[in-house]
Every structure is written in C-alpha cells, then in structure tokens.
Amino acid sequence: MFVRICRSSCNAWTNATSTKQAGSLSPPNAHCSVILTLSLQACSARTHKSLVRSFASTTSQSKRQEAEAEEKRQVSPRLGPSAPRSSYPSSAEARQKRDSDREFLISVLESSATKRDARGYLQTFGSSAALTSAGQKKPSTIGILGVPASVAGRPAFVQGTEKEISVKRNEAPHVAVVKLRAPQAWDDVLLEGVAKTLTRLRDLGLLSVIVLDCDDIKPNQASSWHETVTEQTDRLLRAIGQHGFPAAEVIDSGIWKSTENPQIPSSVPSNPLYVGFGKAFTTPLANGHILVVPPRAYSDASLQYSKADANDIVIALTTFFAGLQFGQQSSDYRELAEKVSDGQSFRKALVDRVIVIDPLGGIPSHRQGHGTQVFINLEDEFKNIQDALYEKTQPTSAGTKDAGVSARATVHLENLRLAKSTLALLPSNASVVMTSPAEAANINVSRRNQLEAKPDGFAGEVKTRTWRNPLIHNLLTDRPIYSSSLPIGRIKPTHQDEEIALSRMPTTTLAKRGLPVTIFPDPRVNRWQPPQPGVPRLRLTDTCIDLPRLVHLINDSFGRKLNVEHYLDRVKDSLAGIIIAGEYEGGAILTWETPFGLDEETAYREGRLVPYLDKFAVLRKSQGAGGVADIVFNAMVRDAFPDGVCWRSRKDNPVNKWYFERSRGVLKLPESNWTMFWTTPEAVSNDQMMRDYEDVCRNIAPSWADTTKPAD
Numbered sequence: 002m003f004v005r006i007c008r009s010s011c012n013a014w015t016n017a018t019s020t021k022q023a024g025s026l027s028p029p030n031a032h033c034s035v036i037l038t039l040s041l042q043a044c045s046a047r048t049h050k051s052l053v054r055s056f057a058s059t060t061s062q063s064k065r066q067e068a069e070a071e072e073k074r075q076v077s078p079r080l081g082p083s084a085p086r087s088s089y090p091s092s093a094e095a096r097q098k099r100d101s102d103r104e105f106l107i108s109v110l111e112s113s114a115t116k117r118d119a120r121g122y123l124q125t126f127g128s129s130a131a132l133t134s135a136g137q138k139k140p141s142t143i144g145i146l147g148v149p150a151s152v153a154g155r156p157a158f159v160q161g162t163e164k165e166i167s168v169k170r171n172e173a174p175h176v177a178v179v180k181l182r183a184p185q186a187w188d189d190v191l192l193e194g195v196a197k198t199l200t201r202l203r204d205l206g207l208l209s210v211i212v213l214d215c216d217d218i219k220p221n222q223a224s225s226w227h228e229t230v231t232e233q234t235d236r237l238l239r240a241i242g243q244h245g246f247p248a249a250e251v252i253d254s255g256i257w258k259s260t261e262n263p264q265i266p267s268s269v270p271s272n273p274l275y276v277g278f279g280k281a282f283t284t285p286l287a288n289g290h291i292l293v294v295p296p297r298a299y300s301d302a303s304l305q306y307s308k309a310d311a312n313d314i315v316i317a318l319t320t321f322f323a324g325l326q327f328g329q330q331s332s333d334y335r336e337l338a339e340k341v342s343d344g345q346s347f348r349k350a351l352v353d354r355v356i357v358i359d360p361l362g363g364i365p366s367h368r369q370g371h372g373t374q375v376f377i378n379l380e381d382e383f384k385n386i387q388d389a390l391y392e393k394t395q396p397t398s399a400g401t402k403d404a405g406v407s408a409r410a411t412v413h414l415e416n417l418r419l420a421k422s423t424l425a426l427l428p429s430n431a432s433v434v435m436t437s438p439a440e441a442a443n444i445n446v447s448r449r450n451q452l453e454a455k456p457d458g459f460a461g462e463v464k465t466r467t468w469r470n471p472l473i474h475n476l477l478t479d480r481p482i483y484s485s486s487l488p489i490g491r492i493k494p495t496h497q498d499e500e501i502a503l504s505r506m507p508t509t510t511l512a513k514r515g516l517p518v519t520i521f522p523d524p525r526v527n528r529w530q531p532p533q534p535g536v537p538r539l540r541l542t543d544t545c546i547d548l549p550r551l552v553h554l555i556n557d558s559f560g561r562k563l564n565v566e567h568y569l570d571r572v573k574d575s576l577a578g579i580i581i582a583g584e585y586e587g588g589a590i591l592t593w594e595t596p597f598g599l600d601e602e603t604a605y606r607e608g609r610l611v612p613y614l615d616k617f618a619v620l621r622k623s624q625g626a627g628g629v630a631d632i633v634f635n636a637m638v639r640d641a642f643p644d645g646v647c648w649r650s651r652k653d654n655p656v657n658k659w660y661f662e663r664s665r666g667v668l669k670l671p672e673s674n675w676t677m678f679w680t681t682p683e684a685v686s687n688d689q690m691m692r693d694y695e696d697v698c699r700n701i702a703p704s705w706a707d708t709t710k711p712a713d
Contacts (some may be wrong), residue, residue: 126206174286176207177207177208179199180311181212182357184237190442190444191438194438199241209292230295247290256317273313274313276321321349322352324348352427355433356435357433359416363436373508376512377420380518394414424512427514440509471509516586516632524578529577533605539576550584576590585620587620588618594613596609614646647697648677648698651711664679
C-alpha cells in the first residue's frame with residue numbers, strides 16, 4: 002500500500018511540475034526533502050527495494066504511453082500546422098521533464114542512505130517543514146532510505162541508540178566549488194551529463210560555482226587559449242540551460258590579481274588572486290544560479306584580463322566564501338567586526354564540497370592493484386601519498402622517465418595539494434570529491450570508445466547504470482560509494498585481465514581533513530612482533546597513553562562501564578599496542594594472547610601467540626559518519642597486524658555485518674554467544690591456528706563492571 006501511495010504521489014508531482022511554465026521555479030530541494038522525510042517515517046526495507054523498482058518500471062511504461070499519445074497527437078485532424086501554439090510545454094518537453102524527474106528520484110532512492118544519513122542531510126539542506134517532520138520519532142518504523150544496514154549493503158559501525166542532533170540553520174547558501182579540468186576534451190554527451198548532475202545537486206540544495214581549467218591545450222590545436230576558454234564557457238552554459246531554471250551565469254569580472262602581498266591569516270594559503278567584486282558571486286547565488294568562472298583574472302596594476310591558474314581561483318573563491326579574505330579593502334575588518342558583534346556569520350556562503358572533475362579521475366592508490374584511493378584522511382595520509390606521486394614525476398635510477406606517467410602523476414599531485422589547501426580553510430565536516438566526468442555524469446566509458454575518440458578525447462556511451470552517482474551519493478550520505486576499509490577483493494570486479502578489472506572499478510576519491518592516527522608502539526619504527534617472554538612491553542598506564550580518556554572512549558562506545566582494575570590486570574602482560582584516532586574519538590586495543598593450556602614461553606617458541614583485537618571503540622557522536630571506524634580498522638590491518646588478526650563479537654551484535662564484510666572468515670562458536678572473525682589469509686588451511694583462535698575467543702574473561710548484561 003505504501004509503495005502505491007508513494008508511487009502515485011511522486012507521479013503526480015512529476016506530472017504537475019512538468020506542466021509548469023518555463024519561468025516558474027519551485028524550491029530547489031523541496032521534492033528531495035519530501036522523499037527523505039518519507040524515508041524517516043513508514044517504510045520497510047523490502048518496500049525500499051520495491052519502490053526503486055516501481056519508479057524504474059513506471060519510467061519505461063510512461064515512455065511507451067507518451068510515445069503513443071504523441072503519435073496520436075501528430076496525426077489528429079484537430080491539430081493542423083496552423084493550430085496556435087500553447088504557452089505550456091509541448092508533450093515532448095513534458096515527457097522529457099517527467100523522465101528526468103523520475104530518474105532523479107530513483108537516484109535518490111538508490112543512494113542507500115541510512116536513517117542517520119537522511120536526518121543529517123535534512124538538518125543541513127532540508128526545509129524547516131522537512132526538519133520538523135524528520136524530528137518526529139517513530140521508533141518502530143524504518144524509512145525508504147533509512148533501511149537496515151544489513152539490507153542496504155552499507156553497514157555503519159554504530160552501537161546503541163542514535164541521539165538527536167540539533168543543527169542551527171544558517172541562511173548563507175550552501176555551495177560547491179567545482180573545477181572542470183580539460184572540458185575541451187569531453188564530448189557533448191559527457192558535458193551534458195556532468196551539467197545535469199550539477200543541476201541535480203542544485204535541486205538537492207547545493208549550488209555550484211564552476212571554475213574551468215583549459216590549460217591542457219595541445220601544441221597542434223588550431224584555436225588559441227582564449228578562444229578555447231570562450232568556446233567551453235558557451236558549451237557549459239548551453240548544457241546547464243537544458244536542465245532547469247534558473248540558468249547559469251558567467252562571472253567574468255569577479256577574480257582579481259593583486260600586485261601586493263595581501264594581509265591574510267597564517268593558516269590561509271598565500272595566493273595572488275582574490276575576489277575583487279564579491280556581489281558578482283553572492284547576488285546570483287542568492288537567486289539560485291549556478292555560476293561559471295573562466296580561468297582569467299583582472300589585474301589591478303595593468304587593468305587588463307590575463308590567464309589565471311584554475312587551482313588559484315578555486316582557493317581564492319574558497320577563501321572568500323569562508324570569510325577569510327582580508328586586506329584587499331580597508332572596510333573588510335570593520336565589516337567583520339560588526340558582524341561578529343551582532344552574532345552574525347562572516348561567511349559569504351557555506352562551502353560544503355570542493356569537487357574536482359578530471360578525466361584522470363581520483364587519486365591512484367600507491368598500493369599495487371588497488372586502483373583508486375577511495376578515501377583519504379589528509380591528516381594521516383597526505384605526506385605518504387604526496388611522496389608516492391612525486392616519485393613518479395622523477396627519473397628512475399636508470400635515468401629514464403615515462404612522460405605519460407609523469408604527466409598524470411603531476412596532475413594528481415596538483416589535485417591532492419588543492420584538496421589540502423581548500424580543506425584547511427573549511428570546517429572539519431567539509432570534503433573534497435575527485436572524480437571523472439564519466440562517473441559524475443553516471444555514464445560508462447568503454448575502452449573501445451576511448452581509443453576511437455579524437456586524440457586525447459574522452460567519448461561517452463550511455464548504458465545501463467552500473468554504479469551510483471558519486472556526487473549525489475556523497476551529498477546524501479557524506480560517504481564514498483563504498484567503504485575504504487573493505488578488502489579489495491570484495492570491490493574489484495572479477496576478470497582474468499587485471500587491467501580490465503581495475504578499469505571497471507569506480508575512480509572517485511573522497512578526501513577529508515580527517516584525524517591524526519597515533520599507534521603505540523610505532524610500527525614504522527619497529528614492526529609488531531610476538532614479544533619475547535620477560536622483555537619490557539607497553540602498558541596502558543604508560544605516560545604516552547591518556548588512560549582516563551581511553552576509558553571514557555570504551556564506556557561511551559559500548560554503553561557500559563569498564564572494570565578498569567580488572568582490565569588492566571588482564572592485559573598488562575599481553576598488550577601488543579594501541580591505536581588512537583584523533584583526540585580519542587576512536588581506538589583499538591590489541592594483544593598477543595596465549596592459547597589455553599600453554600605457557601607464554603612455549604607459545605612464543607612454537608609461534609602460537611594469537612594476534613587479538615581486544616577492544617574496538619568509536620565515540621557515539623562519531624559513529625556512522627566521518628569514517629572514524631574505517632580509519633582505525635585500516636590502521637590495524639595495514640600497519641599494526643598486516644599478517645592477520647582475530648576477534649570476537651556477540652552473535653546478536655548489530656556491528657557483525659560491518660565486521661563480516663571486512664574479515665576473511667567468520668565462525669559462530671558452538672555452545673557460546675560468540676562469533677569469531679579473522680583477517681589472516683592462511684587461517685582456514687591451518688588447523689592448529691584455527692584451534693588457537695577459537696580457544697582464545699572462547700576463554701578471554703570480560704572486564705565489565707556490570708556483570709548482569711551479556712559480555713561484549
């Protein structure tokens with residue numbers, strides 16, 4: 002029944018909107034707020050899947066019916082050539098509008114956002130009505146997008162009940178600063194697909210300020226740089242104009258180049274460019290326009306326009322919108338002081354995303370065979386990734402240099418540094434999404450078409466969608482398409498040719514400022530090895546560990562109090578190390594356990610000490626968002642215990658789905674309430690190892706103050 006109601010309601014909505022006159026404009030994200038509000042109310046997980054199929058089948062059925070109606074209209078004797086044209090859209094235009102709306106609703110439903118994701122989106126981008134509706138608690142129901150993690154396929158590390166979070170709404174527009182690199186190499190299908198996605202982001206409440214990057218001009222190209230910029234600007238305007246009102250606006254006079262060193266805070270990157278005419282951006286944004294910024298700047302010395310670096314323009318816009326541009330006008334400081342004294346925000350806009358759409362896609366992984374970096378925690382990974390990319394730009398030991406590899410690495414390096422610079426200016430919840438035009442447009446790019454395209458071109462071929470749109474998915478969930486802690490074998494398509502398998506993987510990278518990761522002892526100095534009996538080892542009471550904060554992290558994550566004295570006594574001689582994310586927002590305690598019936602010296606001599614994950618904890622406020630659990634888990638399996646680790650969890654623990662996807666094996670231990678997981682590749686083929694793992698997981702004594710509850 003609910004499916005039929007939603008289906009008829011959404012069909013009525015698309016039919017109604019398609020008959021609006023061209024000049025009318027509905028609230029940009031009203032219809033998405035309705036869908037996401039429904040998701041927090043009365044719909045089961047099975048209904049979610051049925052609703053997606055319902056919209057998809059309705060689309061194909063509607064196309065057939067409207068094609069027949071159009072054919073009848075054309076042959077009708079009542080509508081001859083001289084018949085007056087209605088001021089309303091034609092049947093073909095209305096059909097295109099309805100098809101587009103249905104496709105958009107399907108893409109929203111397919112995002113598999115959890116209930117927490119939907120609430121977070123509504124609190125940031127939703128209308129007041131939607132927020133009020135979303136705030137109504139209905140504990141016995143699950144929404145369209147709020148499907149259980151086990152069904153949605155997007156399990157989140159969440160323990161216990163969720164807490165309502167109130168977010169103060171800000172009237173400043175939500176903005177994405179978007180860089181399009183080498184649009185002259187895109188064919189019309191790709192460009193129109195990207196334009197359509199950007200207008201969909203506007204429908205979801207996120208306005209785009211698009212910066213063109215046309216630097217990749219070949220020496221044999223006939224047109225000059227200025228002609229190319231003008232041509233690509235016009236192409237983009239036409240493409241955006243095909244997908245809704247209001248149309249895009251070109252901002253050709255807003256970026257200025259200074260000959261003086263501007264007065265800027267030390268945290269702001271030095272940049273010769275700045276926004277010289279702010280209202281050229283803020284006024285059209287207030288009216289819902291998408292903005293297009295050509296890569297040129299007005300010099301306050303020569304009073305002429307000249308070529309400007311697109312990355313510098315992106316940084317200048319981010320600085321301006323964040324309210325951190327000072328020193329260009331003497332009134333800036335007075336304006337800021339007045340706003341602060343009145344309790345107003347000094348931001349010109351809220352930059353929620355910086356988007357880089359590059360033919361090369363996201364940042365490649367430095368691990369062989371892993372394709373593209375899914376998620377980058379800049380606080381912890383920036384230097385290693387930067388060094389790996391920089392190495393590819395340098396000649397080899399033999400003095401040779403692959404020009405193609407070097408050029409691609411240089412582009413990736415610039416995009417990585419752009420992400421680092423912009424996120425330094427923005428709040429911690431902002432992010433940078435780097436993707437390819439094909440994925441941004443939700444279009445498959447076949448290898449054959451790439452080879453047959455014009456030189457250095459990228460041809461698009463429309464096919465059935467095989468992955469979610471990464472930009473829409475990220476806006477709704479604030480997460481990448483798939484988790485960064487998933488084993489590569491669960492993501493990579495199976496194919497005999499490794500290159501083909503990698504080419505079929507998504508090439509989108511999500512970067513966040515993230516959290517620093519601290520590991521004691523540091524495995525980069527000395528790899529973790531089973532400790533020799535009698536040798537001094539790390540203790541949780543050592544000064545390098547903040548024990549009170551660690552205990553608070555465990556208590557908050559598990560929702561129960563730890564028996565600290567009992568726990569310290571239990572792990573004092575078995576502690577392998579500890580992983581801390583941020584300011585104790587997440588962490589893991591790992592030990593070397595001795596199988597039952599063996600003494601430590603015998604277990605060490607026979608190589609039978611078991612690497613064990615004793616505690617895995619994330620603060621409630623950080624669960625399900627920000628990737629804290631992924632960050633800690635990756636540090637464990639890549640740095641601390643790369644050869645494998647085992648752990649246990651209650652059989653009814655809701656996190657087991659999350660654990661299962663990241664393990665190499667799972668076993669429900671008979672006659673106990675425990676499920677055992679492991680990441681050790683050879684565990685299944687080693688009977689002794691499996692017996693030791695099971696023995697440890699069965700016999701470790703819990704250390705909770707409340708012994709009446711089931712052990713965790």
